[in-house]
Amino acid sequence: MADSDSVLSILIDEITDDNTSLMLTCSNPAPVRVEGYVPDVVSMYSDVEFQSHLRMHRSTFEELCKIVAPDMARERSISLETRMLATLWMLGNMECYRSVADRFGISKGTLHLTVMSSSKALCQQKSNFINFPTTRREMDQVAEGFSARCGIPGIVGAVDGTHVPVPGPRSQHRASFINRKGYPSIQLQVVCDSKLRLLDTYTGWPGSVHDARVFRNCPLLDVCQQLPAPYHLIGDSAYPLSRYMLVPYRDNGHLDAQQKKFNKAHSSTRVDVERAIGLLKSKFRRLKNLDMLLAEQIPEVITACCVLHNFILDREGEDVVEDVEYDSASVEEEGCSDSLNAAGEEKRRNIANLL
Numbered sequence: 001m002a003d004s005d006s007v008l009s010i011l012i013d014e015i016t017d018d019n020t021s022l023m024l025t026c027s028n029p030a031p032v033r034v035e036g037y038v039p040d041v042v043s044m045y046s047d048v049e050f051q052s053h054l055r056m057h058r059s060t061f062e063e064l065c066k067i068v069a070p071d072m073a074r075e076r077s078i079s080l081e082t083r084m085l086a087t088l089w090m091l092g093n094m095e096c097y098r099s100v101a102d103r104f105g106i107s108k109g110t111l112h113l114t115v116m117s118s119s120k121a122l123c124q125q126k127s128n129f130i131n132f133p134t135t136r137r138e139m140d141q142v143a144e145g146f147s148a149r150c151g152i153p154g155i156v157g158a159v160d161g162t163h164v165p166v167p168g169p170r171s172q173h174r175a176s177f178i179n180r181k182g183y184p185s186i187q188l189q190v191v192c193d194s195k196l197r198l199l200d201t202y203t204g205w206p207g208s209v210h211d212a213r214v215f216r217n218c219p220l221l222d223v224c225q226q227l228p229a230p231y232h233l234i235g236d237s238a239y240p241l242s243r244y245m246l247v248p249y250r251d252n253g254h255l256d257a258q259q260k261k262f263n264k265a266h267s268s269t270r271v272d273v274e275r276a277i278g279l280l281k282s283k284f285r286r287l288k289n290l291d292m293l294l295a296e297q298i299p300e301v302i303t304a305c306c307v308l309h310n311f312i313l314d315r316e317g318e319d320v321v322e323d324v325e326y327d328s329a330s331v332e333e334e335g336c337s338d339s340l341n342a343a344g345e346e347k348r349r350n351i352a353n354l355l
Contacts, residue, residue, distance in 0.1 A: 034103050038082050054088045055283050055308070060315050061088075064308075071121035078106065078114070086111060087118035091284045091305055116297060119304035126303060129310040132157065132191065132199045132223060139231050145194030146234075146272070150265035151355055152246075154230045157191040157199050158273035159239070161211040162281075164188055164203075164302055165289045179207030186290070186298050189214050190306070191233065192276040197313055201306045204299040211238040232347070234270050241344040246351070262352035279318070280309045 042050070050058045065084055072080055086104045089095070090111070095103075101111040133139045139156045146155035168177040168184025177184035185207030191200040202218040215221060215235075224233060224244040234246045241247050248263040249255055255263070281287045284305040292298050 034105055037103055037105060038079075038085060042085060053092070054085065055092045056088075056312050057316060060312065061085075063315070064311065067125060067311075068118070068121040071124045072117065078110070083114045083118055087115050088308075090115050091286045091301070091308070094285050094289065116300070119300045122304035122307045123300050125311075126201075126307050129307050129314070130198050130201055132220060134223075136228070139228075142193045142199070143231065146269055149194065149272075150268045152234070152265055152269055152351060153354070154232055154351075155234050155246075155269065156227070156231045157193065157233045158270050158276075159189065159191045159215065159233050159235045159245075160270075160273040160277065161187055161189045161214060161238075162277045163207055164287050164298075166295075166298060167291060167293055169293070169295060173206075176208050177206040183207075186295075186302065187211075187214050188287075188302055188306075189218060190273065190277060190280075191220065192273050194272050195313070196272060196276040196279055196318055198276065198280075198306050198310055201303060203302045211235075212240060215239060234266060236270065240341065241348065242341045243343040243347055245344065246348055249348075258352045258355070261355050262348070265355055276309075280305065283309060283312070 045053070045058075047058055050056075050061070054061060056064070061084070065080055068084065069080055072083070075083065082104060086100060086106070089103070090097075090100050093100075097108045097111055101108045104111070106114070133142050133156055142156050143154050146158070147153050163179050163181070163185035164187075165183055165185050166177070168174050174184065177186070179185045186203060187205040187207060187209055188201065188203040189211070190198055192198050200218075200220050202214065202220065205214050205217075227244050229243070232244045232246050237247050237250060239245050239247050246266070248266045249259045251263070287302065287305055290298060290301065292301065
């Protein structure tokens, strides 16, 4: 019996030692990642494939790297090209962080830091790529582009707001992020020209805030208030009519022929801002669902996409993008009062008579 107990004790000790060794071996397995994706795969992409995955031609990407390099901290372990490729992949697709990190052979944490540092560097370039016209010559160039469409003169930009879906905070302030459609979002206000270039962007307000209030608080308002008399923006009926903001006549069923004609011309012209937003979100699909919890970082990522939008348009023009969805959300009527701005009403009436 004693010998039997001794054998049993030895077997138990061996089994315990084997299991302990197995646990030590498997407790922290090395992550499985794609090795050599950038040098072995991306380098073999045709220009069409490169543009499809990364939203720009290879030559445009090389120029982008040169532009952002001075604002990007040096990393010994990851090249600038790899960091920008990973950022563009994240912004242009709806893949999760884990999948993209594995693709580029880095950790999720490194990818997040890469996206944020790249976005910050792109934001540093905003004044070089997104500019509202300030001289008469610049205003005339923008106005001519819009006038060629339906004849409304003096338009120096079409303005609209769009919602970027976000998870929203889990605090007591969450309700302020819930927009009229019932999901949490961040507001993005854009002003564009007839070529779909963004002339001004403003973001950061929670989704429940009305478009008109966002405009009242944006830096561009001061610029618009100083516009020379012939010039103005156009916006939908969510914005108040003024000397510098032309909106359509409210259709109460009693519009005359001139007013209907103005509304039709206004709608046909203002569609450019819906096209611009649709192109922006189709190029950078991350804006269709920006899965970020830190509210203070969200505006940087959104602005980075806007900078890239203009950067690509300036160099490649408006390429055909699959599944472009025009941002034609219903108008928030609550922000448009029936009281008319006298100067704005006179200006709108005079233009309607010219059409």
